[in-house]
Amino acid sequence: MDNVFYRSIRKSYLEVDHGEGVYLYDSEGKKYLDACSGAAVSNLGHAHPKIIEAMTQQAQKVAFSHLSRWTSKPIRQLADLIATLTPGSLNKLYLVSGGSEATEAAIKMARQYFLERDGKTNKYRIISRWKSFHGNTIGSLSMTGDKRRKKYTPLLLNFPKAAPCYCYRCPFNQKPETCGVECAHDLERLLKMEGADSISAFIAEPVGGAACGAIVPHPGYFKVIRQICDQYDILLIDDEVMAGFGRTGSMFAIDDFGVVPDLICAAKGMSAGYSPLGAVIAKDEVFNAFLNGSGVFVHGHTYGGNPLSAAVSLAVVNTLVEDKLVDNSRVVGQYLLTKLKEKLLPFWFAGDVRGIGLMQGVEFVRDKVTKEPFEAGLGIAEKITQILVKQGVIVYPGTGGADGERGDHFLLAPPLILTKDQADEIVDGLVAGFTELEKALGSQR
Ligand SMILES: Cc1ncc(COP(=O)(O)O)c(C=O)c1O
CATH class of the missing domain: 3.40.640.10 (Type I PLP-dependent aspartate aminotransferase-like (Major domain))
Structure with a gap:
């Protein structure tokens, strides 16, 4: 254990080495698409020359x-x-x-x-x-x-x-x-x-x-x-x-x-x-x-x-x-949202896919009709985030949105320089991650 007082003391953190454009690299050289810009911060991506x-x-x-x-x-x-x-x-x-x-x-x-x-x-x-x-x-x-x-x-x-x-x-x-x-x-x-x-x-x-x-x-x-x-x-x-x-x-x-x-x-x-x-x-x-x-x-x-x-x-x-990045946010955002709805909503636990521009969210539910959230103890938001880290896609999870305790979602807020190809990369990573979550949740339905 090092001497840093982290927010979650028992969690293990990725060690960032460098970034370039929409990607971050850890100290072992693995590449991640920063699909949340940290916390909706890195709007121009990383290491922008200007x-x-x-x-x-x-x-x-x-x-x-x-x-x-x-x-x-x-x-x-x-x-x-x-x-x-x-x-x-x-x-x-x-x-x-x-x-x-x-x-x-x-x-x-x-x-x-x-x-x-x-x-x-x-x-x-x-x-x-x-x-x-x-x-x-x-x-x-x-x-x-x-x-x-x-x-x-x-x-x-x-x-x-x-x-x-x-x-x-x-x-x-x-x-x-x-x-x-x-x-x-x-x-x-x-x-x-x-x-x-x-x-x-x-x-x-x-x-x-x-x-x-x-x-x-x-x-x-x-x-x-x-x-x-x-x-x-x-x-x-x-x-x-x-x-x-x-x-x-x-x-x-x-x-x-x-x-x-x-x-x-x-x-x-x-x-x-x-x-x-x-x-x-x-x-x-x-x-x-x-x-x-x-x-x-x-x-x-x-x-x-x-x-x-x-x-x-x-x-x-x-x-x-x-660089007309506000327009890019609207156009690529609309493209990404359409794809996310098409590819993610078929999963039984994907309750809502929503957003505007390059600020989008996915909310998880146990039951799509009643919108009942998962129990807080299952930690679905953190679970899917960890799965997506393995897929090389970083998202921003959150909990408690449904009733103050229960409710799982994650936020997507990629850099505004995102291209449609990179949007596809996010969607592919999420589909792979959701498929893995579906297997893991099998009996929880
Ligand atoms: C809408 C809004 N207001 C205020 C803050 C707090 O900003 P900071 O973390 O820079 O103090 C945040 C951070 O996420 C935010 O999203």
């Missing part, structure tokens, strides 16, 4: 300067570039170092916005949803609605949770074709129950990720949410940490749902794993409340906005645009 070049150039100039004193060309250029890509007046870039830092910062920004705007001292709580993931720090975990929070509940903030928009297991027993988006109206119910005067914002992932495996919302969901947020004077925080920067086939996933949020949280694909980075992108109205008020957002982290990460992100976002 990013290595940008990193090297910036490191030779200056890697670190602290935002309390210095600005830099990379952060200003990055902010200008991102302002051209975001919807509406989401123009102001507040830099941090990762996704949890971004959602944490958004909690404080929303609270301080109402203080600056009209001195409201009580408007600080955040409504989020069940079956969501917003990070692992105490504030972000307080918003998170999945089993990751359970061991830590005594430490968490009193933030209410609305129903998820999860059509496969609709909490209101409706069908998406005929429903009245009851899940969106649940926000209004909560606002009335809790009192909107105490709520500063509603936060949601535009496409559900780590907690549930690529849940795409009902097409009308976010329009109702936007209208309720406006009616009750609360901010809409769009957590695009996983879905943003092209993952879903649009620059921001929310672009597909016809609404403009007030704050966007971003990380992961924004620097594509080459250097840690995250951000809150604020609309002008939020920024102006600070500008016309105290002029200071009382927040900050040491590495936020360091020139090296900003130069990396600038090169990443420029590459996304120049």
